[in-house]
Amino acid sequence: MRFDLDSGSVIRGAMFIGGQWTSGSAQAVITVENPATEEVIATIPEGGAEDAHAALAAAKRAQPSWAALPAIKRGEAVLALADKVEEHAEALARILTLEQGKPISQARGEVGAVLMFLRHHAGAARRIEGDIISSDNVDEEIHIRRHPYGVVVGLTAWNYPAALAARKLAPALVAGNTFVLLSHEITPVSGLFLAHLAKEAGLPDGVFNVVTGRGPVVGQALVESRDTGLVTMTGSTRAGKQIYAAAADTLKVLRLELGGKAPFIVMVDADIDRAVDAAVTARYTNCGQICTCNERMYLHRAIADEFLEKFVARSRAISIGNPMDDPDMGPKVSGVEVAKIEEMVTRARRAGAELLLEGGPLREGNFAKGHWYSPTVLEVTENTSPLIQEEVFGPVAPALRVDSFEEAARLANDTVYGLSAYVFTRDHRRLMKSPYALKFGELYLNRSNGEQVQAFHSGWGQSGLGGEDGKYGFDGYLRKQTTYLNWG
Missing domain, CATH: 3.40.309.10 (Aldehyde Dehydrogenase; Chain A, domain 2)
Known part of the structure; x- marks a missing residue:
């Protein structure tokens, strides 16, 4: 896939699944317009449930070997992605301005946020900690360990599509999860560009996947699947309630950053x-x-x-x-x-x-x-x-x-x-x-x-569940396991 922004030609998009660019099952395309001119800047496959399942399967296959790596190696891979983002920072900023409409200096600021999220959470690799607790029994200890959820699904809003993707991707990967991203259909190009940079950075196939399509179809399939361990979403309260309902049957773990007033x-x-x-x-x-x-x-x-x-x-x-x-x-x-x-x-x-x-x-x-x-x-x-x-x-x-x-x-x-x-x-x-x-x-x-990034960003009430950033946000991408170890 090419991202030639200076030629004036329309970007022809593809999904990124298992390390490969593909149009998947899509029979139609989503047109992406420049909100300042209404000109079409890209066409993206309108994927379906089949593509969501293919991305989840790729992420599920890649997850055990990814989680088996020492956390510091996973952090180094995220740092390599950050280096690629920095190398192509102006290109990413231009994509953000063209697809979302923010002034170019603010787009450059968003790229700076991408780098901040990637590098900060990469540094958490040596801070995945557990506990050893005294037992009531003789010759016994209680161990609390942290484990990844497996496959994390990220659903992002159109206002800061690249920063929100990085905010979720970085802690998920460093914690040992693999990741499937569905960017909002209004602003999908920046997420695909991040996947392009991840491939250049050498991330293993299937660790980071990007599907394209509409939330009620692709997003619904991602949320409902048993292969999804955790869903992290930023968007409207209305959309958050729909995800909450879709996740109920499998009691999915949710992290929702929703509307504000x-x-x-x-x-x-x-x-x-x-x-x-x-x-x-x-x-x-x-x-x-x-x-x-x-x-x-x-x-x-x-x-x-x-x-x-x-x-x-x-x-x-x-x-x-x-x-x-x-x-x-x-x-x-x-x-x-x-x-x-x-x-x-x-x-x-x-x-x-x-x-x-x-x-x-x-x-x-x-x-x-x-x-x-x-x-x-x-x-x-x-x-x-x-x-x-x-x-x-x-x-x-x-x-x-x-x-x-x-x-x-x-x-x-x-x-x-x-x-x-x-x-x-x-x-x-x-x-x-x-x-x-x-x-x-x-x-x-x-x-x-x-x-x-070192603090904690979370909403109360109908502004969401869970939160992002800092040690509390990172910890949300890990689940706890209790072991009663008796050696008597």
Whole structure:
């Protein structure tokens, strides 16, 4: 398979199963478009259940010999993949911009995240540990060992397709599992490019497999199969619930990172300029298509006017354009996403939301082609507004005034989601109280978003199960075995 991005020709994709490129059973193709131009950049096989089963079989065959390697050797293989990614970093960044629409500097940042995940988890190879526990019996010890699950299935979202794949692939492989990846059908090229680099890096056949197709068909088959030991998925809460149901019959182990509706709380004593900077970054990076984005702002009444004046001015100044020219913001990923946001804003306005910055769809001039939506800021008066309760996942920022931190926390917690939350205050007591007052798996206090790989990224409520990153995330790719060793 070739990834010639400069020739102007359409990439002809294939699945990567057992170390070979194949079209499998596909009788049709999925077209991949550039969201900035609507031009087709690739055609990818629309695989089916047969291809899912073939990939799982290849992974299952490869897993025993892969797990038998010393963990440090598995880590070295992941480091070799990282070296190949670094060697071809610009090509991967261009693929991400072309298929997903993020500005090229942000795509390069995503490639940096790929390298970070690969190299960090490779370093965990010497940190797979167990325990020896005292027994109640004479001449006996209790040993707790960690073992891989076997075959891990990774299902990734379209907003950060390469980084999310690496975030799951690296710990799974180092732990001794083999891996089958299904990237979202909107953004499959970057995952296939990672497979291409893995082959160049010398990963054994079957250790890393990539199937292409649609979630309700290929994803369903991967989740339901008895050959799958663990499913790790990043995507919408709706899709997560479907996977949860599909996994029920075999009681599959699941790690689900789902939707978010992060509250952004600014108190009366906050550093307003710092809070505005963070709010802008957390709302408009990647066109607002980040699960930890600033989705709703709770502003203390005493500073709300100052904050909103500065936030609206900064929002109005956001540059939009061809992502290869590196503006502040590129297009939304699809026309369906633009229509969804447009409908949500319309409903919110009918319910009484006040427009502070009238953005919206762009469909003329340089924006006649592509999926464009400019920054929009609204003020609402009720926590029941659709913009407060439903995940926007785009450049729309609703604000609600509050009279205290306690009120802000109560309104923030009034949601089915529990992924991330922000608090800006100089009050030490509020900072210390925030982890107890806010029911979210990840808090950003006096800073913008952006997880660090040595920490733990997890959601509460309908934002997911399990988590990723750091020692806790790595441990989730290993299961425990207890042995009672009696030598008497």
